[in-house]
Amino acid sequence: MQQGYVTLAHGAGGRQSARLIHDVFRGYLDNPHFTEDDAAVMEVPAGRIAMSTDGFIVSPAEFPGGNVGKLSVCGTVNDLSCMGARPLYLTCSYVLEEGFSLETLDRIVAAMGKTAREVGVEVVAGDTKVAGKGQVDGCFITTAGVGRVLDGVAPAGDKAAPGDAVIVTGDIGRHGCAILLARNDFRIAADVTSDCAPLWEGVERLLTAVPDTHVIRDATRGGVGTVLYELCDESGVGIRLDQEDIPVDDAVAGVCGMLGLDPLYLACEGRMVVIVPQGEEDAALEALRSSENTAGATLIGRVTGTHPGKVVIHTAIGSEAILPEPTGELLPRIC
Amino acid sequence: MQQGYVTLAHGAGGRQSARLIHDVFRGYLDNPHFTEDDAAVMEVPAGRIAMSTDGFIVSPAEFPGGNVGKLSVCGTVNDLSCMGARPLYLTCSYVLEEGFSLETLDRIVAAMGKTAREVGVEVVAGDTKVAGKGQVDGCFITTAGVGRVLDGVAPAGDKAAPGDAVIVTGDIGRHGCAILLARNDFRIAADVTSDCAPLWEGVERLLTAVPDTHVIRDATRGGVGTVLYELCDESGVGIRLDQEDIPVDDAVAGVCGMLGLDPLYLACEGRMVVIVPQGEEDAALEALRSSENTAGATLIGRVTGTHPGKVVIHTAIGSEAILPEPTGELLPRIC
Numbered sequence: 001m002q003q004g005y006v007t008l009a010h011g012a013g014g015r016q017s018a019r020l021i022h023d024v025f026r027g028y029l030d031n032p033h034f035t036e037d038d039a040a041v042m043e044v045p046a047g048r049i050a051m052s053t054d055g056f057i058v059s060p061a062e063f064p065g066g067n068v069g070k071l072s073v074c075g076t077v078n079d080l081s082c083m084g085a086r087p088l089y090l091t092c093s094y095v096l097e098e099g100f101s102l103e104t105l106d107r108i109v110a111a112m113g114k115t116a117r118e119v120g121v122e123v124v125a126g127d128t129k130v131a132g133k134g135q136v137d138g139c140f141i142t143t144a145g146v147g148r149v150l151d152g153v154a155p156a157g158d159k160a161a162p163g164d165a166v167i168v169t170g171d172i173g174r175h176g177c178a179i180l181l182a183r184n185d186f187r188i189a190a191d192v193t194s195d196c197a198p199l200w201e202g203v204e205r206l207l208t209a210v211p212d213t214h215v216i217r218d219a220t221r222g223g224v225g226t227v228l229y230e231l232c233d234e235s236g237v238g239i240r241l242d243q244e245d246i247p248v249d250d251a252v253a254g255v256c257g258m259l260g261l262d263p264l265y266l267a268c269e270g271r272m273v274v275i276v277p278q279g280e281e282d283a284a285l286e287a288l289r290s291s292e293n294t295a296g297a298t299l300i301g302r303v304t305g306t307h308p309g310k311v312v313i314h315t316a317i318g319s320e321a322i323l324p325e326p327t328g329e330l331l332p333r334i335c
Numbered sequence: 336m337q338q339g340y341v342t343l344a345h346g347a348g349g350r351q352s353a354r355l356i357h358d359v360f361r362g363y364l365d366n367p368h369f370t371e372d373d374a375a376v377m378e379v380p381a382g383r384i385a386m387s388t389d390g391f392i393v394s395p396a397e398f399p400g401g402n403v404g405k406l407s408v409c410g411t412v413n414d415l416s417c418m419g420a421r422p423l424y425l426t427c428s429y430v431l432e433e434g435f436s437l438e439t440l441d442r443i444v445a446a447m448g449k450t451a452r453e454v455g456v457e458v459v460a461g462d463t464k465v466a467g468k469g470q471v472d473g474c475f476i477t478t479a480g481v482g483r484v485l486d487g488v489a490p491a492g493d494k495a496a497p498g499d500a501v502i503v504t505g506d507i508g509r510h511g512c513a514i515l516l517a518r519n520d521f522r523i524a525a526d527v528t529s530d531c532a533p534l535w536e537g538v539e540r541l542l543t544a545v546p547d548t549h550v551i552r553d554a555t556r557g558g559v560g561t562v563l564y565e566l567c568d569e570s571g572v573g574i575r576l577d578q579e580d581i582p583v584d585d586a587v588a589g590v591c592g593m594l595g596l597d598p599l600y601l602a603c604e605g606r607m608v609v610i611v612p613q614g615e616e617d618a619a620l621e622a623l624r625s626s627e628n629t630a631g632a633t634l635i636g637r638v639t640g641t642h643p644g645k646v647v648i649h650t651a652i653g654s655e656a657i658l659p660e661p662t663g664e665l666l667p668r669i670c
Contacts, residue, residue, distance in 0.1 A: 013556035014661045037492060038414040038552065039387035041484055046381040052374035053426035053479055055464045057471070079373040091388035093477040095430075127477075129390045135472040136392075142428040142462075144388055144479030149376055157372060217373065221348035326349045 006100040011130030020128060024106060028113030031122040033089065040124035042089060048149035050085035052076055055142040061104065063182040065174075065194030068141055069108035071269055073115040073123075074198045076145040078218040081203040082272065084155050085147030087121040094128045095140040108139060119198045121145070153207050159214035160235035162305035165281035167274040169202060169288055170195060170296035171247040172224050173266030177255050188258060190251045197270030202287075202294030206274065209287035215275035218268070225264035226326040227273045228311045238308050241301035241323070243315045264323065275303065341435040346465030355463060359441060363448035366457040368424065375459035377424060383484035385420035387411055390477040396439065398517040400509075400529030401604075403476055404443035408450040408458075409533045409604055411480040413553040416538040417607065419490050420482030422456040429463045430475040443474065454533045456480070488542050494549035495570035497640035500616035502609040504537060504623055505530060505631035506582040507559050508601030512590050523593060525586045532605030537622075537629030541609065544622035550610035553603070560599035561661040562608045563646045573643050576636035576658070578650045599658060610638060 002023060009016040021036055033040045054075040061068045077087045092112065096105070116123055174195040181192055199218065207213055215235075219227045228239050248256075248263045256263050270293060276284045281299055288297035304312075311323040337358060344351035356371055368375045389410040396403045412422045427447065431440070451458055513529040515521070534553070542548055550570075554562045563574050583591075583598045591598050605628060611619045616634055623632035639647075646658040 013561060038417040039385040039420065039480075039482070041383050041385050041418055041420070044379060044381065044384050046379065048376050049379050049481075050374040050376050051424055051426060051481060052460050053428045053477070054462045055428040055430055055477065057430055057464050057466050059470075082373040083376055085374065085376070089386055091386060091479045093388045093390040093479070095390055095392060095475060095477075125387050127389045129392050131392050131472065134469075135394075136475075137466065137470040140430060140471075140475070142388070142390065142430075142477035142479075144426045144428070144477075145374075146384075146386060146481060147374070226348060 002102040002106060004102050006096045006098060006102060006105065006130055008098055008130050011096065011128055017128065024109050025126055028109045029116065029123040033122055033124040035125050042124065050080050050083040050147045050149050052079040053142065053144040054079060055140065057140050058179065059137060060182050061108065061139050063194055064178050064192065066196040067108050067111050068139055069112040070115045071196050072141040072143045073112050074196050074269055075220065076143040077119050077121060077198045077200055080145050080147035081200045082155065082216045082218055083149060084153040084207055085149045086204065087119055087145055087147045087200055090116065090121055090123045090143050090145045091125045092123055093126060093142045095136050096128065096130050097136045097138050098130055098133045100139055105139065115198055119200050150207055152211050153213065155213050155216045157215055157217060157231055157234040160231050160237050160275045160303045161214065162237060162303055163278040164214055164275045164303040165278060165299055166239055166301040166303060167281065167284060167297055168224060168247065168300050169199065169272045169274065169294040171249045172268055172271055173252050173263035174249060175269040176223065176266030177252045181255065186259065188255060190255050192249065192251045192255065195268050195270035197293040199270060199272055199293055202291035205287040205291055206284055209283045210276050210280045213274065213276050213284065216272055218272045220269060221267055222326050223265040223267055224273060225262065225311065225323055229326055232309050232311060236308055238304045238306060239301055239311045240304050241311065241313045243313050245298060245300045247296060247298050265326065337437040337441060339437050341431045341433060341437060341440065341465055343433055343465050346431065346463055352463065359444050360461055363444045364451065364458040368457055368459040370460050377459065385415050385418040385482045385484050387414040388477065388479040389414060390475065392475050393514065394472060395517050396443065396474050398529055399513050399527065401531040402443050402446050403474055404447040405450045406531050406604055407476040407478045408447050409531050411478040412454050412456060412533045412535055415480050415482035416535045417490065417551045417553055418484060419488035419542055420484045421539065422454055422480055422482045422535055425451065425456055425458045425478050425480045426460045427458055428461060428477045430471050431463065431465050432471045432473050433465055433468045435474055440474065450533055454535050485542055487546050488548065490548050490551045492550055492552065492566055492569040495566050495572050495610045495638045496549065497572060497638050498613040499549055499610045499638040500613060500634055501574055501636040501638060502616065502619060502632055503559060503582065503635050504534065504607045504609065504629040506584045507603055507606055508587050508598035509584060510604040511558065511601030512587045516590065521594065523590060525590050527584065527586045527590065530603050530605035532628040534605060534607055534628055537626035540622040540626055541619055544618045545611050545615045548609065548611050548619065551607055553607045555604060556602055557661050558600040558602055559608060560597065560646065560658055564661055567644050567646060571643055573639045573641060574636055574646045575639050576646065576648045578648050580633060580635045582631055582633050600661065
């Protein structure tokens with residue numbers, strides 16, 4: 001492991017850069033296509049590819065349940081998965097602050113490598129820039145990915161139809177809650193780990209069982225509530241949730257209660273909203289539950305044609321309430 | 336054009352984000368595969384693809400001859416071109432500082448779109464994060480790209496062989512010099528524009544004329560000198576340059592003279608080092624010179640087996656000097 005701190009020379013493209021690439025990046029990410037050249041070259045068969053990118057500026061860079069390296073692989077892997085695409089190749093681009101700890105960087109890259117191997121995706125090309133002290137906050141990572149879309153599937157945000165089943169793949173809001181606690185702004189102690197996880201295995205099983213899955217979307221920045229409102233908008237439908245069925249960890253619910261936050265608007269980094277045709281919900285739930293990272297899949301509601309553009313919650317006492325629309329502010333800000 | 340400033344809500348994934356994506360990004364980058372979904376989906380034929388990424392943190396974000404948006408397209412387009420790959424699809428990921436001018440952002444995205452259209456590459460997916468004031472310096476862009484490697488070509492850094500011709504595709508060091516002057520740290524006035532340009536057209540013509548081209552590498556961060564030392568190392572050869580043949584703009588030479596900088600170590604963003612087998616240099620030069628952005632292609636030296644690992648310069652007065660090895664520091668720091 002390299003010790004010490006990131007210097008401007010680590011980003012200048014000379015010997016220090018080469019050593020960082022060779023020792024740290026190749027050390028953890030090595031694969032047959034990994035390149036120290038300008039671009040990696042891979043052989044691909046004919047077909048549909050998906051392509052996606054995501055930038056990660058989470059603070060702190062390490063949190064219970066993960067770090068920005070794991071997050072940056074999961075984020076792009078999950079974006080590809082949402083299109084029904086098997087993740088194949090990733091690129092990663094680092095912007096490091098001068099003075100950033102090389103030991104922390106080592107743990108971040110190690111987590112990238114571990115997660116990539118779990119998914120079976122190769123990190124084939126990268127870039128590292130070093131910004132002067134104060135020009136960037138720690139470590140920013142941008143990943144981009146290419147995947148192969150499975151034959152015969154085409155999930156999309158405009159396919160939700162009245163009667164469809166609305167599923168979440170596990171308890172919600174843990175990532176946002178874990179980051180909030182890790183910052184320690186509120187001095188609350190609670191045992192919450194991020195849900196940050198790669199979801200391709202669950203998606204592949206889902207699409208094998210239910211190829212006609214209408215929608216798959218990961219509930220990241222704005223949480224499940226924001227995704228549901230996006231889908232209402234794109235599909236021209238309403239969604240009705242059963243409050244009692246929405247899975248929320250007790251500790252997350254407790255923190256939300258103390259701070260007046262809604263877990264439906266807390267970020268997840270390992271949870272998806274899945275919408276399948278009426279009658280397919282049991283097959284979908286069984287497929288998702290067979291994979292570790294989507295084992296907590298739960299039916300939380302139905303698509304409806306009666307109140308287009310609105311998410312309505314059927315509460316435990318039998319009343320119906322409209323979920324407030326997303327404001328565009330992240331509460332808490334976690335990226 | 337949007338007016339005002341970037342707010343945290345522009346990065347929160349809600350309505351403000353959607354408006355930014357729709358008005359600015361789609362406005363300038365629209366193409367048949369552009370997605371506001373999690374990933375773009377494209378049909379590809381079987382064959383070799385190249386994949387690359389690059390992060391851009393240049394300050395100032397706008398400079399004579401370009402801005403960070405143009406730069407971020409050229410960088411990845413040129414990395415793909417160096418592998419003999421026709422650039423097809425790009426992703427772009429923005430990290431914006433809260434308070435960044437929306438009018439500047441508009442010009443940056445407009446330049447991305449213009450450059451992408453010139454090359455015939457599509458920006459198909461993107462991401463925008465907003466960092467709090469002071470957490471990032473202005474506007475960072477990371478692009479990633481996928482290209483299709485031409486049949487029958489395989490340029491690589493380890494193929495330089497004694498006798499090969501060493502070519503640069505235009506006068507060197509203008510990007511580094513332009514950035515240095517734009518910062519105004521030295522209060523020098525000189526008319527220098529960046530060489531920032533997409534190079535695919537020149538590369539395609541080169542590879543059509545000389546399919547057996549041994550090496551193509553763009554001389555970015557460390558300039559032509561750093562690239563030449565990398566190639567000596569990778570190919571186990573030496574390189575001998577003729578000082579009088581190295582093209583340097585008079586204004587760049589003047590600035591370098593005043594500040595004690597070597598133009599061989601100033602960054603370029605639109606210049607490549609090309610190495611072709613002995614006897615192919617005339618065909619290579621003719622092909623490169625037929626494309627506007629490589630019209631200044633010049634033979635500057637030869638690969639040699641007599642002093643492996645060294646770049647030697649034959650000077651105007653007939654002496655031979657060893658080019659100092661790159662130090663790993665960028666002088667000036669331009670990224």
